[in-house]
Amino acid sequence: MNAPLRNATTAADAALVEVRDLTVDFLGGRKAVRAVGGVDLTLRAGEALALLGESGSGKSVTLRALMRLLPESRTRIGGHLRLDGHDVLALGRKALSAYRGGTVAMIFQDPGLALDPVYRIGDQIAEAVMRHEGVSRAAGRARALELFERVHIPSPARRLDAYPHEMSGGMRQRAMIALALACRPKVLLADEPTTALDATVQIQILLLLRELQRDLGLAVIFVTHDVGVAVQVADRVAVMYGGHLVEVGASGAVIGSPAHPYTSGLLASRITPDSPKGVRLATIPGSPPDLADPPPGCPFEPRCSLVVPACREGLPPRVPVGPGHAARCVRLGEPVAAG
Amino acid sequence: MILFILKRIGYAAPVALGVSLVCFLLVHLAPGDPLSAILPVDATAEMQAQMRAAYGFDKPLPVQYGLWLWKVLHGDLGTSIATGRPVLAEVGRAVGNSLILASVATLIGFTFGTFFGFVAGYARDSWLDRVASAIAVFGVSVPHYWLGIVMVIVFSATLGWLPPTGAGPQGSGNWFPDLEHLRYLLLPAITMSVIPMGVISRTVRALVGDILHQDFVQALRAKGLSEFGVFRHVVKNAAPTAIAIMGLQLGYLLGGSILIETVFAWPGTGFLLNAAIFQRDLPLLQGTILVLAMFFVTLNLLVDVVQTALDPRIERA
Numbered sequence: 145m146n147a148p149l150r151n152a153t154t155a156a157d158a159a160l161v162e163v164r165d166l167t168v169d170f171l172g173g174r175k176a177v178r179a180v181g182g183v184d185l186t187l188r189a190g191e192a193l194a195l196l197g198e199s200g201s202g203k204s205v206t207l208r209a210l211m212r213l214l215p216e217s218r219t220r221i222g223g224h225l226r227l228d229g230h231d232v233l234a235l236g237r238k239a240l241s242a243y244r245g246g247t248v249a250m251i252f253q254d255p256g257l258a259l260d261p262v263y264r265i266g267d268q269i270a271e272a273v274m275r276h277e278g279v280s281r282a283a284g285r286a287r288a289l290e291l292f293e294r295v296h297i298p299s300p301a302r303r304l305d306a307y308p309h310e311m312s313g314g315m316r317q318r319a320m321i322a323l324a325l326a327c328r329p330k331v332l333l334a335d336e337p338t339t340a341l342d343a344t345v346q347i348q349i350l351l352l353l354r355e356l357q358r359d360l361g362l363a364v365i366f367v368t369h370d371v372g373v374a375v376q377v378a379d380r381v382a383v384m385y386g387g388h389l390v391e392v393g394a395s396g397a398v399i400g401s402p403a404h405p406y407t408s409g410l411l412a413s414r415i416t417p418d419s420p421k422g423v424r425l426a427t428i429p430g431s432p433p434d435l436a437d438p439p440p441g442c443p444f445e446p447r448c449s450l451v452v453p454a455c456r457e458g459l460p461p462r463v464p465v466g467p468g469h470a471a472r473c474v475r476l477g478e479p480v481a482a483g
Numbered sequence: 484m485i486l487f488i489l490k491r492i493g494y495a496a497p498v499a500l501g502v503s504l505v506c507f508l509l510v511h512l513a514p515g516d517p518l519s520a521i522l523p524v525d526a527t528a529e530m531q532a533q534m535r536a537a538y539g540f541d542k543p544l545p546v547q548y549g550l551w552l553w554k555v556l557h558g559d560l561g562t563s564i565a566t567g568r569p570v571l572a573e574v575g576r577a578v579g580n581s582l583i584l585a586s587v588a589t590l591i592g593f594t595f596g597t598f599f600g601f602v603a604g605y606a607r608d609s610w611l612d613r614v615a616s617a618i619a620v621f622g623v624s625v626p627h628y629w630l631g632i633v634m635v636i637v638f639s640a641t642l643g644w645l646p647p648t649g650a651g652p653q654g655s656g657n658w659f660p661d662l663e664h665l666r667y668l669l670l671p672a673i674t675m676s677v678i679p680m681g682v683i684s685r686t687v688r689a690l691v692g693d694i695l696h697q698d699f700v701q702a703l704r705a706k707g708l709s710e711f712g713v714f715r716h717v718v719k720n721a722a723p724t725a726i727a728i729m730g731l732q733l734g735y736l737l738g739g740s741i742l743i744e745t746v747f748a749w750p751g752t753g754f755l756l757n758a759a760i761f762q763r764d765l766p767l768l769q770g771t772i773l774v775l776a777m778f779f780v781t782l783n784l785l786v787d788v789v790q791t792a793l794d795p796r797i798e799r800a
Contacts, residue, residue, distance in 0.1 A: 213704060241708065241709055244705055252701075258702040259702070272706040272707065309795075327707070
């Protein structure tokens with residue numbers, strides 16, 4: 145596989161991941177559905193970003209678009225995607241398969257479903273190594289063993305010969321992480337990697353991911369609906385709602401002083417150690433927008449308690465509220481009441 | 484794995500025994516006395532009793548079963564009433580012929596069935612899928628004896644390309660692997676292959692569609708595999724079920740092809756069963772059914788073993 149030509153400008157460019165005006169439309173239904181409506185993101189090497197949002201907010205779709213994993217016949221991706229110098233949307237078949245796994249790798253939500261049930265785990269990892277580096281099966285297995293040690297799988301040599309169903313959920317997710325790291329990617333995409341796991345195992349996996357990210361200098365995009373997870377793993381948080389990024393900023397800033405009413409609502413509706421007992425949790429009234437028929441203005445407008453007429457006049461602009469912290473809300477500048 | 488095979492054989496033994504019991508009882512369940520077919524109409528009661536004793540029908544049923552089973556285990560299935568020849572030889576020849584026909588038909592059916600199934604599964608809801616599915620539905624639903632007759636009319640009567648009936652030249656009853664015999668095999672095998680083709684194609688289509696929708700396929704793409712690399716995984720995931728279906732189809736064809744074998748006068752088990760029924764040749768009927776049932780039991784055993792060898796999720800102990 146010949147390395148694609150890198151742009152001279154990217155060497156100077158600090159951003160490893162650069163997403164500009166990403167749109168994803170699902171075709172095939174009566175009407176095209178706009179799942180992602182213009183997302184801008186940048187990520188430097190070694191940086192961890194959490195994409196926070198509820199089901200259907202477009203966070204998983206955004207992640208999959210970065211690897212072009214969405215079925216091509218039924219999806220239209222627009223905008224600019226540049227990862228490590230690759231113009232992702234322009235990659236040909238061969239370059240795309242070298243890019244997948246080689247430059248970007250993904251960890252899936254349920255490792256029990258994301259590993260092939262009828263292949264041994266070691267062989268599944270070796271297969272990726274063989275594919276990308278053209279080495280022998282033995283060399284691929286040797287790499288797999290190395291990776292198993294790296295992700296702290298006990299008795300790794302024996303586990304290589306295990307089938308996915310012979311491992312526990314946490315172990316499988318470790319194996320999945322090993323598989324993702326098999327070909328030394330620069331960017332790791334994690335799609336709710338702890339959602340399918342037990343609470344105690346979740347922490348271990350998060351710590352492992354954090355450790356690997358620091359040691360290997362990976363850029364990580366972490367999709368989650370769990371605010372706690374986002375804070376734990378990410379330097380920056382991007383809050384997604386109705387296919388738009390409504391707020392982006394450093395984790396501490398976004399969680400500490402949310403600028404968008406949706407972020408405030410999200411934070412108010414979670415359980416914290418000092419949540420009063422016997423009191424109903426706050427909820428955000430209403431339900432997420434129908435993406436086939438989105439509201440004309442701000443996607444959160446139908447559920448927002450701070451609506452003004454300006455909210456219905458197109459998507460609110462990105463308003464900076466602090467260093468590296470911005471939100472899309474027309475009422476920024478006015479004080480925002482949480483809850 | 485060896486332990487599993489031994490265990491599985493252990494499970495098959497009682498099934499085989501039960502099957503033998505049913506076969507044995509067939510004679511006694513069938514209306515009429517089995518002897519009335521060979522005794523002259525005016526036979527005296529004394530003569531009847533003599534014959535009964537000669538055939539062992541005077542002993543209690545369990546004893547008769549024991550004696551019969553003992554003989555069967557020693558390869559003695561009795562003598563055909565119609566021809567006077569040993570049943571084992573008749574059945575053996577017929578089973579050989581049917582096995583060839585059924586195997587070739589299953590092979591053709593499996594080849595085309597998996598091909599159409601994969602095409603339909605991969606191109607789901609496209610026109611390709613519709614064409615492949617239409618062929619499959621035609622395969623399962625067309626009356627096969629009718630298709631056989633049409634084939635004979637087209638390829639034998641009109642075009643004169645292939646012989647219409649028999650297993651070989653000059654009414655040869657023994658199939659032999661040469662070109663001349665192959666010409667005789669072609670029409671019945673193709674006609675018969677339509678059934679497994681349809682069934683396997685439908686199964687594989689569903690399997691492939693299902694597998695392609697699973698997360699791990701996306702994960703395989705995410706690690707940079709080519710479409711062919713992904714295809715290999717899909718095949719390995721679909722194989723255990725597809726092979727099980729193929730084995731069962733082979734079993735059905737082996738015994739259940741009376742109509743096709745009759746249309747093409749193919750000297751197989753279906754043809755033999757047909758003759759045995761019409762001639763009230765009970766020992767022959769009994770022997771044929773027993774041998775066919777044993778084939779089915781063995782085939783099931785093989786399918787189980789192969790499936791277990793291919794799918795690591797099946798318990799092997």
